Amino acid sequence: MKKLLFTFLAFIILQGLAAQDxxxxxxxxxxxxxxxxxxxxxxxxxxxxxxxxxxxxxxxxxxxxxxxxxxxxxxxxxxxxxxxxxxxxxxxxxxxxxxxxxxxxxxxxxxxIQEDFELEDVVIFGRDPEKNIRSTDMGAITMSMNTIRELPPFLGEVDIIRSMATLPGVSQVGEAAAGLNVRGGGADQNLIQFAGAPIYNPTHLFGLFTSFNADIVNDVTLYKSVIPPKFGGRGSSILDILPKAGSIDSWGGDLMLSNYSGKIGINGPLVKDKVSIRGGFRGSYINWFLNSLSNPDLKNSQANFYDGNLVISAPISEEQEFTYSYYTSYDDFAFASDTTISWKNNSHSFSWKGRFGEKVGVQALGYLTQYDYSIFNRSGINDFDLNSGIVDYGAKVFATYSLSPTNTITIGGDFKDLTVQPGELVPNNQQESGILPQKVQDEYGREMGAHFQHEFELGEKFGMSYGVRYDLFQYFGPRTVRQYAENQPISDGSAIGETTYGDGEKIISYDGFGPRASIRYSLSKYSSIKAGYNKMYQFIHLISNTATIAPTDIWKLSDEFLKPQIVDQYSLGFYNNFKGNIFETSIEVYYKDIQNVVEYKDGANLILQNHVETELVPAQGRAYGVELYVKKNLGRLTGWVSYTYSRSLRQVITAFEEEIINDGDWFASNFDKPHDVTLIGNYKVSTNTSISTTFGYSTGRPVTFPEAKFDYAGNNLAYFNRRNEQRLPDFHRLDLAVNFKLKGQGRFFEDGDWTFSVLNVYGRKNPFSLFFVDEAGAPPQALRLAVLGVPLPSLSYSIKF
Incomplete structure (x- = not known):
């Protein structure tokens, strides 16, 4: 009896303790x-x-x-x-x-609330560990700033664009290269937008730095396969960068200093619990670095850049939020002290998000973007300014209706007006200078779109997203347009007349439907197969004879001679997670057909060209590849490995023999790199110390070498035969960084980070470009220019307050 009573009392006590817990x-x-x-x-x-x-x-x-x-x-x-x-x-x-x-x-x-680091429970990449399995998204990758900060910094700073280039199917043509090449597409085929506003040159110092301050960024999403119908206007990818709002209840800030640049930010409530503000400014002091380079021209050059951000957010209720975002960036680079190249971005965006009941959500956004680029020559009597620019403003609105948690419809529309100033030459002293003023005709265009998307699931196994986007582009006057003789190549010599269009008069229009669809079939909780199709229209083109974006490149709208690029992409993927989502793997294959690619006649003259159609030839493109991805999410050692085998090819066949390139055979595009490998690792030595490393390898990009030289009218001229049939040496580089986190003990500073990094650890002289030197009795000799030919250390310190 006593034993039974003791057991009963023990049970009551344990139940009481359990109830307390x-x-x-x-x-x-x-x-x-x-x-x-x-x-x-x-x-x-x-x-x-x-x-x-x-x-x-x-x-x-x-x-x-x-x-x-x-x-x-x-x-x-x-x-x-x-x-x-x-x-x-x-x-x-x-x-x-x-x-x-x-x-x-x-x-x-x-x-x-954000947590302190726990040694055995850190995810380096991704948010939902099974989202890659369950969602119907293909090629949509979101990287939080926590993930990006785990990568070795570039010259002391987190670099958003370069972080994207560590993903499969995404690359850059080389070191200090601006822009991205996604699945065989050119850098102009990517729409990079900040807070919904397009940014036309997202780089500082010709690509050495990204012009986005990471402290202002909330997260970054790259769409490279099946792009949601609400996005349009580019052929390869959308890079959507969302700004971070400030605190609505307390003030704080951050400060970072490195041996190349510095930045400061502050945020807090303008109206407590109602309106917040976040601002940031970043500037450079990089001239000492240029002076240390071996190239004599770069050694005698000067560079400056800055960028700034302002974000005002007003979450007036759980159902409505207003956000204003301002972004600006500026660069100038004085090459060998007499020529200065500068470029500037300015963008404003205003967005409103609202919910009506439990099923309907609406978002509206308006923006204004300005991009200006200039060359100033101050060499003496022939001083001049060469100015160009783009003005882009537009609006977007879309609504989402939830039929159920797994059944959603999205509809919407957008428009943008574009003004492109291709170039204006202004002599500094017209009376004494031998240079005459010259202005290329401005271009005016308008893009409009309407879109529909339906996402749904049928049980646990099957999910689908399908939709369509209708795009309309109109090209307007005022403009004078040439006519050319039939049955002759388009050239200055075949011009037979001109037609003048008045202000606002429509010259030509293009339109088309772009269907998009993806299907997911789950083999199990941890594996799935997806297939997708995507069609995109692109009405603006980057006219450039370089492999990467440069400030002197020309943006050109589609017209009667230059048709819109049309890209059809087919994708298939298998996704599998292992060991409770600790390991994530995927394999994707894709194929692209690209119509109306821009290619150039040999010796094309693109600067101040009022009739650039005389320098272009119509081309077709195709790209295909396979992407392998393995990622480890948990443990002391985290990171990922990506490998891409891809080809990006072009073909030029016209009715005129002199325009055909490489006898009509398919040839490699400027950014064709068949093999691309990236290894990312982050090792947590302790709670406050981590080591991160990045190793990259890729096939050298195609180039065209002169095969001989000949004398013409007393001048030695190089002879080029077949295009892009040689390659630069293969690219490979190892970067390393060590980060120390300090926990603040005082009232003012919350914490601080010391980061020591070394780029190009073993001093690989990867070629940035080639130039040719004429030697007597021999063909022109090719020499490589390496921007980062030696190990480059950097040290940075950042604090929060």
């Missing part, structure tokens, strides 16, 4: 006796900044359901009346367990 369950909804189809919605935000946490994971283990928050941080479940445990997870934030009793429709607001 059991979290109290929150009752959700008004109890009206509802038993099924209880709708529980919610929003997840950052505890400090109030930012919506996009892509956070919300799980209910009792029914094995998981949802991912949308672009407004929202989620939704349809439940039966019962007790549940909601589990909230987001990379870099403390997890939250929230027990509830669902008795009726209701809403939850969750605030998550």
């Amino acid at each position: 059991q979290p109290k369950r929150s009752v959700i909804g008004r109890d009206i006796g509802q038993l099924k189809n209880i709708r529980i919605t919610g929003r997840i935000i950052d505890e400090i900044t109030g930012d919506a946490l996009i892509g956070a994971t919300v799980s209910i283990p009792e029914i094995d359901q998981t949802k991912i928050t949308d672009n407004n941080g929202e989620f939704e479940f349809i439940l039966d009346r019962a007790e549940y445990t909601l589990e909230f997870r987001y990379v870099g934030y403390e997890s939250i367990t929230y027990p509830i009793v669902a008795v009726g429709d209701g809403r939850i607001s969750i605030r998550m």
Whole structure:
């Protein structure tokens, strides 16, 4: 009897202790006796900044359901009346367990706070560990700033563009190269937008730095396969960069100093709990670095750059939010002290997000972007200014209607007006100078689009997203357009007349439907197969005889002679996660058909060319490849390996023999690099110390070498035969960085980071470009120019306050 009584008392005590440890369950909804189809919605935000946490994971283990928050941080479940445990997870934030009793429709607001580093539980890349398996997205990769900061910094700074180039199918033509090449496309085939506004030159110092301050960026999403119909205007990819809002309840800031540049930022409430502001400024002091280079021209050069951001956010309620974003950047580079090249970006964007009831969400955005680029020559009597620019303004609106948590329809439309100033030459002293003023005709165009998308799931196995985008482009006057004789190549000699169009008069228009679809079939909880198709139209072209974006390149609208680029892409992928999502793997194959690619006649003259059609030839393109990806998410050692085998080819066949390139055979594009390997590793030595490394290898890009030289009118001229049949030496480079985190003990400084990095650890002289030297009795000799030919150390210190 005593034993039985003791057992009973022990049971009561243990139950009491268990009850003390059991979290109290929150009752959700008004109890009206509802038993099924209880709708529980919610929003997840950052505890400090109030930012919506996009892509956070919300799980209910009792029914094995998981949802991912949308672009407004929202989620939704349809439940039966019962007790549940909601589990909230987001990379870099403390997890939250929230027990509830669902008795009726209701809403939850969750605030998550960033966590300190835990040695055995860090995700370096991605948010939801199973999103790559469950979603219908193909080629859509979101990298948070926490992920990007794990990579070795470039010259002391986190570099957003270069971080994207570590992903499969994404590359750059070489060191100090501006822009990205995505799945065989040119740098102009990528739409890079910041807060919804397009940015035309996202680089500092010809590509050595990215012109986006990482402290102002919330996250970055790259779409490279099946692009959502709400995006248009480019043929290869969309890089969508979202700014970070400031805190609505307290002031803070950050400061970073390195041996190349420095930046400062501040954020806080303009109106407490209602309106926040975040500002940032970054500037360079890099001339000492240029003076250390071996190239004599670069050694005697000077460079300056800066960029600034301002973000004002007003989350006036859980249903509505207004955001204004301003971005500016400026560069000038004085080459050998007499010629200065400068470029400048300015963009304004204003967005509104709102929800109407539980099913409808609406977003509207307007923007204005200006891009100016100039060359100033101050060598003496023939001083001149050469100015060009783009003005791009537009608006977008789209609405999302949720038929159910797994069935969503999105519709919308957008327009933009474009003014392109290809070039204007202004002599500094017209009376004494031998240079005459000259201006290329401005161009005017308008793009309009309407789009529809439907995403749904049928059970656990099958998911689909399909949609269509209609694009319309109109090319306007004022403009004088040449006519050329039939049955002759387009050239100055075949011009037979001109037609003049008045202000606002339509010259030509193009339109087309771009269907997009992707299908997902889940083989298991941890593996799936996806297939997709994507069609894109591009109405603006980069006219350049270089392999990468340069400030002197010409942006050109489609007209009667230069048709829009049309890209059809087919994709197929297999995705598999292992060991509880610790390892993530994928293999994707793709094929692209590209119509109306821009190619150039031999010896094309593109500067101040009023009739650039005389220098171009019509071409077709195709690209194909396979992408392998392995990523380790957890543990001391994290990182990923990506390998891409790809080809990017061009073909030029016309009715005129003198325009045909390489006898009509397919030839490699300027950015064709068949093999591309990237290895990323991050090792956590301790809670406060980490080592990160990046190794990259790729095939050298194609070039054309002169095969001989000949004398013409007393001048030695080089002879070029077949285009892009030689290659630069293969590229490879190792970068290393060590990061020390310091926890602040005082009232002012919260924490600080020391980062020591070395670029090009073993001093590989990767060629940036080639130039040719004439030697007597021999063909012109090719010499390489290496920008980073030696190990380049950097040291930076950053603090938060």
